[in-house]
Amino acid sequence: MASKILSQKFYAEMEKLIPRYPTRVALLLPALHQAQEETGWLPPEVLEEIGAYIGIHPAQVREVASFYTMYNLTPVGKYHVKICTNVACCLRGANELVEQVERKLNIQCGETTRDRKFTLMEEECLGACGTAPAMMLNDDYYENLDSKKLDQILESLE
Amino acid sequence: MPKCTIDGREAEFTPGQNLIEVAKKVGIEIPYFCYHPGLSVVAQCRMCAVQVEKMGKLQTACSTPATEGMVVHTRSEIAKQNQRSIMEFLLINHPLDCPICDKSGECDLQDNSYKFGDSNSRYTEERRTYLDLDMGPVIKKNMNRCIHCTRCIRFGEEVANIHEMVAVRRGNNTEITTIDGRPLETDYAGNYSDICPTGSLTLKDFRFKRRAWYLKKTNTVCEGCSRGCNMEIHQDANRVHRCLPRVNMDVNQYWLCDEGRFNFHYLHSAERVVEPAIKGKNDDLSMTDWDSALDAAKAALVGARKLTVLVGSDLTNEEILLLQSFIPQHLSGAEIVHFGTAGVATVADDAAADKLLKRRSKTANLHGIEQLGLKPFRGISDGTDAVLVVRGGRAELPELPSVKLVGVGVFEKSEARNFSVVLPGTAFAEKDGTIVNFQGKEQKLRRAVIPAGKSKALSEILMMWMNRKSS
Incomplete structure (x- = not known):
């Protein structure tokens, strides 16, 4: 080599x-x-x-x-947003959260924003069904999400 | 021997044998896809699940060893229902393109679908499809036909010793591939096609050549090296279309290397000399009839002061014995030696060329020819003014002096350029005979096709020589 x-x-x-x-x-x-x-x-x-x-x-x-979905085989943005869409999160509105992020960042699931700041992905079960819906932002968990909370989190990111 | 009962039949088994093998012995077929006797057991296709009394759930026959007194039902209602369901499941994404698939007619997926499946499917959603990456010159991949049995992956890892075929991604999106479509590196890639239970991995060499059911099969032995792998020649209309391995646990197990598998192409090569030929005025070979060629050969050899006879170790024992009795009588005084592979003069030089099957001697009968007492060729002796070369198609010609050269057997036009006369003979698939492999096993070559063009068997050529009165 x-x-x-x-x-x-x-x-x-x-x-x-x-x-x-x-x-x-x-x-x-x-x-x-x-x-x-x-x-x-x-x-x-x-x-x-x-x-x-x-x-x-x-x-x-x-x-x-x-x-394993945690390994990225394509480049990702500075903030890697992974929203769980398995059954518990789905029942608690995860799909709507995904759509919300898609609209807000103007990308499709799996894509990265042009400024390389955000990448959005659907994730399989994060094991946080008790606190659904959940997402991972880089290495951190965010649980009990709703539309407002998600907006706040995204806006707080530099 | 311990006994168990399968579908009401009593079956003896050796401890450790799995239910598929035990059932096979008593003539009961348990369908399977991922199981292969030469590979590790993974029990992931679920097709072989059978009902075992006193066990709650269905058991996969490939991973369940028979035990004393076990009572197995392979065709009970619950087992049949499982077979139908698994077939329906495996076919949800399958393109059902049997009419244009090379595997058709010898496909496990097709056969098991007919035998154990249902004729309809409840699946109405969109089928998952793939764009196929290349896999090199041997294998053509069609991922849409794949059922993820992983036989190919296990073959690479466990037999070919190279983990180049892998399953990337997971679940519904799993894809069998090499990295980014890199060519397969192994010398045993043809086996990927043999073990694939579907049409996902087919031979590029055989693609669209013949439907499987038109092929006539002859059990024979590969002439590619001194191992003598057992194989089947598949021919139609006197043309060999492919060679497949035949199981022989002592010699090649289930496998065949690509060199041996595709060796047959020279049989039908346009470059092969298939008519008697004499060197013409312009030093090029011109085709002629047998009588003229025989006369020319006699003129070149009879009366030579010093004649060397080079016998290829790709000939059969029968042919070698014929020469050993013919030459002292009709070309007395000639020195008879054998040749075959550069750098492998004798049996002592023959060794394993890789970890699996290949041997260093690239001819099949080196061991037989030595047993018959021939000495290896070590260079032309001084004063030699004529050389007779007799070979099949495989022995590698040594460097020959510019004296009178006569060739009997299979030659390419480029090889025969320096010869005065070529008498076309038969190749391994065109004759019967015995060869001895490196283990000392005598094995039979069997005739699969009739000799190409005007080629004749060595016995016939020698007979014509004896009966021909010189004009």
């Missing part, structure tokens, strides 16, 4: 994690998280680099990274 994209810190972090797992392949999920933290999303070259580091075929990295 040519020049490495991932930092020294990434590799140092991985070396620390190795003893924690029974197999080297098990490093894949934390490696993807760590890499995404560095690069914001997971471009193909990063997947290749992780595959080479762990010793698995890059296709296998792609397989795993595409399975």
Whole structure:
């Protein structure tokens, strides 16, 4: 491989994690998280680099990274809005919230605003059914949402 | 042996055997898609679920080992209902394009649908469709036909030792693919098509060539290397259309490499010399009749001061024995040696060429030819003024001196350029015979097609030689 994209810190972090797992392949999920933290999303070259580091075929990295919605295989905006639309949230008005964000940001679900500030996605169950509807904004949970609360949150973002 | 009962029939089994295999032994078919005896068991297609007495739910036969006294029903109302439901489910997104699908006629999905499915579906929603990415020169993918059995993924991981075929995304949007449509890297890609229970992965080489039911099948052995994988030749109208692996657990298990699978193409190549040929005035080969060619061959060889006979290790034992009795009588004094693969002179040089099937010797009968006492070719000896080369189509020609050269067997026009005479012979699919693989197993080559053009069997050529009075 040519020049490495991932930092020294990434590799140092991985070396620390190795003893924690029974197999080297098990490093894949934390490696993807760590890499995404560095690069914001997971471009193909990063997947290749992780595959080479762990010793698995890059296709296998792609397989795993595409399975989990928390790994971004396309670039996302500064604020990644993920609204749960599974059954509990749906019954409590999640679909309307999605539409509200679509209108407000003038994008479709799955798209990023032109200024690269917001990306909107539907999310599968966030495990917050007791406090539905819920959404994730980057790594934080926002629960018991309604139209007003959602507006306030979005407007508070720089 | 312990016994269980399947559909009222008593079945003996060896401990650990699963219900699909036990049922097969007593002639009961349990339908399945994801199960393959050569791959790990995942029980994800659910097609093989059967009713087992004293067990609450249906059990997947592929992942349920038979136990003593087990009573199984594969065609009870509840089992049949499951089979119908699974078929309906697997077909909701299927394009039902059997009339234009190459798998048609030998498709598990089609067969099981007829046997175990229902003729109607309740699904009225839009079908999920894919745009297909490429997969390289061997395999044509049609993702819309896929039922996500993952046999191909497991084959790559467990057998071919390369995890290049993967399932990206998940649920309804799962797609079987290589990264961004990269070509498959494995040398065993043809097997992806064999194990696919649908028309999702088909051979580009065989695409739209013949409907499966027109093909006549001959059990034979691959001549691609010294392993001698068991395979079937499928031909129609005297033309070979494809070769498929045949199960032999001692030799090749269920698999066949691409080199062996597509080796047959030279049989029908326009470059193959299929008529007797003599070197003309302008140093190019011109086609002639058998009598003239035989006379020319005799003129070149009989009376040579020093003749070397190069025998390809792609010939059968029978052909080698014929030559061993013919040459001392009719071309006495000739030195007989064998050739086949550059760098693999003797059995001692033959070794595994990869982790799966391939061997270093690229001819099938190196071990047989040594058992028959022939020595390897180590370079032309001084004073040689004529060389006779006898080979099938596979042995690699060594560098030959510019003396009188006579070829008997299968040659390409470019290879035969320096020859004085070529007598066209038969290739592996055009003759019966015995070959010995690297394990010392004697295996049978069987004739699948009649020899191309005016080619003749070696026995016939030698007979003509003996009966022809020189003019």
